[in-house]
Amino acid sequence: xxxxxxxxxxxxxxxxxxxxxxxxxxxxxxxxxxxxxxxxxxxxxxxxxxxxxxxxxxxxxxxxxxxxxxxxxxxxxxxxxxxxxxxxxxxxxxxxxxxxxxxxxxxxxxxxxxxxxxxxxxxxxxxxxxxxxxxxxxxxxxxxxxxxxxxxxxxxxxxxxxxxxxxxxxxxxxxxxxxxxxxxxxxxxxxxxxxxxx
Numbered sequence: 001x002x003x004x005x006x007x008x009x010x011x012x013x014x015x016x017x018x019x020x021x022x023x024x025x026x027x028x029x030x031x032x033x034x035x036x037x038x039x040x041x042x043x044x045x046x047x048x049x050x051x052x053x054x055x056x057x058x059x060x061x062x063x064x065x066x067x068x069x070x071x072x073x074x075x076x077x078x079x080x081x082x083x084x085x086x087x088x089x090x091x092x093x094x095x096x097x098x099x100x101x102x103x104x105x106x107x108x109x110x111x112x113x114x115x116x117x118x119x120x121x122x123x124x125x126x127x128x129x130x131x132x133x134x135x136x137x138x139x140x141x142x143x144x145x146x147x148x149x150x151x152x153x154x155x156x157x158x159x160x161x162x163x164x165x166x167x168x169x170x171x172x173x174x175x176x177x178x179x180x181x182x183x184x185x186x187x188x189x190x191x192x193x194x195x196x197x198x
Contacts, residue, residue, distance in 0.1 A: 001025055002150070005040035007059070008050035012075060012119045016048060016154075019123035023153035041066035046073060046150065049101075053078035054091055057100050067108040071143045073150070074098045074170075075114040075122070077177040086181035090174065098137060098170035109143035111136060112170035113151065115177070117193030123154050125193070132193035136163045137170035162196065 003026045006013045013029065021027045028044060030037040041047050041063050051059055053076035060067065078097040082088035092100055098112035113136050114122045125132050134156050138144045144163060151161055164172070176194050183192060 002046055003044045004028070005030060005037075005044035005047045006050055007037050007040065007047060008052070008076075010050070010052075012122070013048070013050035015119050015123055016050060016075070019154055020150075025153070038063055038066050041070065044070065046071045046146070048073045049076055051076060053097050054080070056097055057104065060101055061104050064105060067105055070108055071140075071146055072101065072105065072108050072110045073114075073147055074101060074110055074112050077115050077174050079177055082181070084181070086184065087177050088181070090178070092171075092174075094171070096168075096171040096174040098174070099167050102139065102167045109138065109140040110167060111138035111140070111143050111147045112167065112173060113137070113147055116173050118180075118189070118191050120191045121193045124191075125155050125157075125160060128191065128193060130195060131157075131160055133195050134161050135169075135173045136161065137165065137167055137173065139166050 001024050004020055005028050006017045007030045009029050009031050017027050017029050028040040030040040047070050049056055056076050078091035079087035080089040098110055102110040113134055134151055136144050148161055
C-alpha cells in the first residue's frame with residue numbers, strides 16, 4: 001500500500017482515485033479548498049497531477065516544499081483550447097508541461113505517463129479492442145519503476161508500458177493531445193489511446 005495524493009477531482013482525478021483505492025492504496029484527494037493540496041501532498045509518497053494542464057505549473061510550484069523528495073506523476077496536458085473547448089495548441093511548444101515542472105521543482109522526481117489516452121482507458125486498458133501503450137518519461141529510473149508498479153495496479157501489463165527515456169521525451173507524448181479533437185470529431189467521445197504497432 002502506498003499513500004497517494006491526487007491533485008484534481010474532475011473526471012481524470014476521480015477515475016484514478018477510485019481505481020487506486022480499489023487497488024488497496026491510501027488515496028487523498030485535494031479539492032479546491034484552501035490548503036487542501038498542500039495537506040494532501042505533504043503526507044503522500046506519490047503525488048498525481050490531474051489538474052487542468054494550463055494552470056498546473058503555477059499550482060504545483062506553490063507546493064514546492066510539500067513536493068520535495070516526492071514522486072510527481074504528471075498525467076496532464078497543457079493546451080490552449082479552441083472555441084469548442086477541445087485542445088487547439090500546446091501551451092509549451094518546443095517543451096512540455098513535464099519539463100517545465102521538473103525544471104521548476106528540481107528536488108521532485110517528475111514522471112510523465114497516461115497522457116496519450118482518454119481518461120477511462122487510464123484505469124481500464126484491457127477494455128480496448130487492441131493493446132494500448134502507456135509511455136513513461138522521466139529522469140529518475142527508480143521513480144519510473146515505482147510508477148510502473150502503480151500502472152500494474154491499474155491493469156497495465158508489462159508489455160504495454162514503454163519507457164521513452166528522460167523527461168524531455170514528454171514533449172512527444174504531450175504533442176499527441178493534438179490528435180484528440182480530430183479523433184473526437186471523427187468518431188465521437190469513445191475511449192481510445194495512442195498505441196505503437198509492433
